Amino acid sequence: xxxxxxxxxxxxxxxxxxxxxxxxxxxxxxxxxxxxxxxxxxxxxxxxxxxxxxxxxxxxxxxxxxxxxxxxxxxxxxxxxxxxxxxxxxxxxxxxxxxxxxxxxxxxxxxxxxxxxxxxxxxxxxxxxxxxxxxxxxxxxxxxxxxxxxxxxxxxxxxxxxxxxxxxxxxxxxxxxxxxxxxxxxxxxxxxxxxxxxxxxxxxxxxxxxxxxxxxxxxxxxxxxxxxxxxxxxxxxxxxxxxxxxxxxxxxxxxxxxxxxxxxxxxxxxxxxxxxxxxxxxxxxxxxxxxxxxxxxxxxxxxxxxxxxxxxxxxxxxxxxxxxxxxxxxxxxxxxxxxxxxxxxxxxxxxxxxxxxxxxxxxxxxxxxxxxxx
Numbered sequence: 475x476x477x478x479x480x481x482x483x484x485x486x487x488x489x490x491x492x493x494x495x496x497x498x499x500x501x502x503x504x505x506x507x508x509x510x511x512x513x514x515x516x517x518x519x520x521x522x523x524x525x526x527x528x529x530x531x532x533x534x535x536x537x538x539x540x541x542x543x544x545x546x547x548x549x550x551x552x553x554x555x556x557x558x559x560x561x562x563x564x565x566x567x568x569x570x571x572x573x574x575x576x577x578x579x580x581x582x583x584x585x586x587x588x589x590x591x592x593x594x595x596x597x598x599x600x601x602x603x604x605x606x607x608x609x610x611x612x613x614x615x616x617x618x619x620x621x622x623x624x625x626x627x628x629x630x631x632x633x634x635x636x637x638x639x640x641x642x643x644x645x646x647x648x649x650x651x652x653x654x655x656x657x658x659x660x661x662x663x664x665x666x667x668x669x670x671x672x673x674x675x676x677x678x679x680x681x682x683x684x685x686x687x688x689x690x691x692x693x694x695x696x697x698x699x700x701x702x703x704x705x706x707x708x709x710x711x712x713x714x715x716x717x718x719x720x721x722x723x724x725x726x727x728x729x730x731x732x733x734x735x736x737x738x739x740x741x742x743x744x745x746x747x748x749x750x751x752x753x754x755x756x757x758x759x760x761x762x763x764x765x766x767x768x769x770x771x772x773x774x775x776x777x778x779x780x781x782x783x784x785x786x787x788x789x790x791x792x793x794x795x796x797x798x799x800x801x802x803x804x805x806x807x808x809x810x811x812x813x814x815x816x817x818x819x820x821x822x823x824x825x826x827x828x829x830x831x832x833x834x835x836x837x838x839x840x841x842x843x844x845x846x847x848x
Contacts, residue, residue: 602834604837614834615660616833617830618657620830623826626650627795628820630815631811644715659707662700666700672693673691706741707740737801744796745793745795749790752782752786752789777832780828787822791825794817795814
């Protein structure tokens, strides 16, 4: 029986369409650069193929894809092919050399394509536009919600602006809080989706028994608390608009008491959930609940930390506003104005704006860094 050649081109499928062991769908020249897709080696796969797969898996492109994507690309080359003599030293050397050449070629093509997209985005002024990232979309909705809360909080400081005008009060005060709460809820759901994607990625790459999964679950738990707080806040913010839909013949006194109870109770509970959930997310990110490790360390110089830390400070502001600016119990006007409306709602909303900008910038920085490392 004729011995099959151990040339590298017979190891990496797709580079040589002539061998008979190449599957029909892999035949033909490469018409466009595609990503490398890993296949888990089985017991029947020769050791030369395992070495080739490991060589491809160690490329910087795969590391960047695992870090910034929710799942590996569904298109790309697959490492396949069999050897008639896998124990041959020359065959193993040929497999390693062929896999290295193929991986290098693939990475170069991906770098050219991604750098071209990044250059075009930068020239268009869209260096931070990463709509394909779930965390970026979550930060974008947080930013829109924070801006709406800033508008509503600023209007609440000047109640004489809409005195005697129900329509103006709805436009400047009630609608911004209602739309902002719904936008917060959308962003929180997207943030939980991003956390679940990170958990699935860690489980796939680290294994089910990895201790890293414990902190990934903690981060998912924190996002669940934030979502619950957003739901309660949405009900509280939309309550004034919903109560206006009642017929005019119903007495306004019971509606006012109901609105006061909803605003006080739901906003206070929602603020507490925001604070606990935001700190839980930080604990999951830095693998500790200890404040000295979460709120101190080298990560203080990163945008990722300040994005989440700003959300924590903003959540404390919302809780302070819910306590001091609530309409149910009597609060001194000075405390209501400065601690509740100004520091609590307005300054807290500005912290949310800063956190959203930091998260957006962090996602853009990660993408630019991954492109530069390829």
